[in-house]
Amino acid sequence: MFPDPDSAPEFDDECAWPRRLLHIPTLTSVPWAAGNFYGSDCEPRYIALSYTWGRWRLETGDRVDVPALPVKNVTWDTPRVQPEHFTAAELRNVLESAPRVFSESQDVPDALIEYAWLDVACINQTAGAVEMALEVGRQAKIFKGATMTFVWLTTLSENEYLAQREKNEQVAKQKKALATTRLEQQRAGWDSIRAEVEDLTSDPWFSSLWTLQEAYLAPHAFIMTRKGEWLDSMILDRFIEYCQLMQGIVLHDQLYAPDPSVRNDECLLKLKKALDHSGVSGLTWQLPLTLLGAARYRKTTRAEDRVYGIMQVFGFRLGKSRPGVDPSRKFDMTELEDELGRELLEREPIMSQMHIHAELPPVGQGWRITSTSEQTRKLRLISYGPNRPPIKDLGVQVQLSTVNLGGTLWGSFNGRLCAFSKLAHAWESFGAFGSGNGIVDLDCSQHTIVNNPKQILQEALDLSYSHPDAAVLLLGKNDNLNVALGLLLAPRPVEAERLERADIWQRLGLCEWSTRAESAAGTDGETDTAALYGGTSSDWSSCTGVFG
Structure with missing residues (x-):
């Protein structure tokens, strides 16, 4: 049914389709063919999965009893992940659950999507592979081309989340009932909002820089629990809008509160910190530089991922992901930040300067974005x-x-x-x-x-x-x-x-x-x-x- 990976035709790097898609029923990685065919299917609908796993990757020889997702038709070893983060069976379950959830949400339960874009199955995981570098530079096309993106929160249980949310609401009601001043009532509200934001954003997905880019590219994603449940019918952009609204309330209270002490109230500052660390405030604008503040709190496996993990929100392909560049070449952070800054400076001169240096940059580098x-x-x-x-x-x-x-x-x-x-x-x-x-x-x-x-x-x-x-x-x-x-x-x-x-x-x-x-x-x-x-x-x- 599917072509041998070694006989796949040369990929058209300018096309809008991924190099590979994963056929979910058979877990077969299917290479692209001219005309945007994957096997016998022309331009099939596909889902994309946004999740984080790099920090939990098992090295060769570690915990050899832990299996990888058994992907067929690939020339690389599919990465294995610490089972405490998620298991191969759980990953397969969410891949099979996601098309069902989407079809039911559209009231077409029989029209299941059979393809998915999954990084470990669709990007060559061999170190130094040309395809890896090039496909990393095509994330915007891939996520925008997906029929639906699913955010997988691997530490979240729907029952536990809903129970905790109800508990937070009850605590807030009790605090407001006991409040004797308007400020105490405000504090109860701020604490309730902070707890709700922190309960959801404690998942590692909210600490990955790569997923911040994916959230920007696919803000309408469905949020899934570890078991593959659609979390309380939650869509990412609803949570983004909620955080955006709460951020607006925080700033309004800081700017216009009649009592100056409110501006530095501990409860208000804790809420502001939780919203800042969530990394989603500002995403509704689709204004790339609003991600900078959030990016400072996100984790990466390699320093250079601070550029590779965010460049697609600007529509750039930089460093080794640029077509024609030797993918084995190593770019240091200064080179990558210079390249990102130069592209932004020339294409979007105003946006390129809409940032503040939290720390003094080296002489000559103040013109561009830095890691601070x-x-x-x-x-x-x-x-x-x-x-x-x-x-x-x-x-x-x-x-x-x-x-x-x-x-x-x-x-x-x-x-x-x-x-x-x-x-x-x-x-x-x-x-x-x-x-x-x-x-x-x-x-x-x-x-x-x-x-x-x-x-x-x-x-x-x-x-x-x-x-x-x-x-x-x-x-x-x-x-x-x-x-x-x-x-x-x-x-x-x-x-x-x-x-x-x-x-x-x-x-x-x-x-x-x-x-x-x-x-x-x-x-x-x-x-x-x-x-x-x-x-x-x-x-x-x-x-x-x-x-x-």
Whole structure:
């Protein structure tokens, strides 16, 4: 029925189909053939399974009594996994259960899907295999092409989960009934939400970087228990939306609570931490950089997987997964992060800078994402909420690329610069509540929750005093939304002298402001101020330079 793997035709790497699919009834790995045939089936529907196993892989000779999934028609050894994590029988059971669950959910119980994409059965597991490197770079196509993706939580029991959820709800009711203040009632609610989030996200699936990428690519996945049950009819995007809503509530309570002590309340901060560690807040936007904060909490077997495990959300094929590259070549983290940064810089210049460095990056590397990057924490352009983030509607106002200086890859720009002090003092002249006020979010700074316009203004003024030579590079703006975004830069005199260039800058962070020039009293601002905010006044000059 199925072709011999050694006689399979050469694969078309540009096609939208996987190199192989697993025929579930026979556990046969079937190679692709021209016309998108798998055996005698043309373009069959298939499910995809998102799960984690690499940290529990058994080495050759370890626990030889533990069997692997008996996949037929492959030239590699199917990996064996510690049975405490899951057994081969349990993996087979979930593969057989998933098509049934999906068909019943669609009210077509007889129309079972017979194929699955399962990494250990469909990607050559031989170390250094060309197919492995190339197929890792095609995950976006594979997951988007699946009829349905299933998330397998291998530590979860449906009965235990539902019982624990009911217990959490009862505890919350008791706490609220005993509460004597509004804050105590809020704490009871925060604790209940945190417990529910932690109960579900304690599963190892929520700690894997590879599955974070898969969640982004397939947010409508069904969530399955270890026994192959559909967990309380739960779909991943419902949980994502729930966490997103809770994140919005947390930020609202921190920003607008009448009592300032609420902002640092222990219960509220614990809930925020649980949501951050869940790694799903922000996924509803389909904005790749919202994954950065979550990625810091995810685990990988190899350091380089921090790039390979997330590159597909940007649509990139990097390092050894790039077609034509020797798959046996080793790429170090600097090379991979440079490659990811360069692709992002050139294809999505605004998005490439929508992050904050939690730690000071090495000289010359501040232009790109690093392993300690986080999504920007304050800017309204990327604030939490159910709607489309305004960043997607900004018009690009700059050209960004890279240049090699002294063996280090730096970012380079061609755009408009303005002295930051000019903007900051214009905001000051309109008063803290003027509509032209701006927000700064600085690299390597303590994250402060801003709930006071005067505090927002003071942070900007403090920066203008501590860095009087700081400049703003206009990244993008939208006149309909009356918003502009800039990159904060400061001269690097030491590197300028060493590299014999005067145009070397350090990235300080990001800056966002309203392009409307109205004072707190509501009167029109000066024409010059409106031009300043819009990036068209004589205060802005066309410049080229290097930053990092």
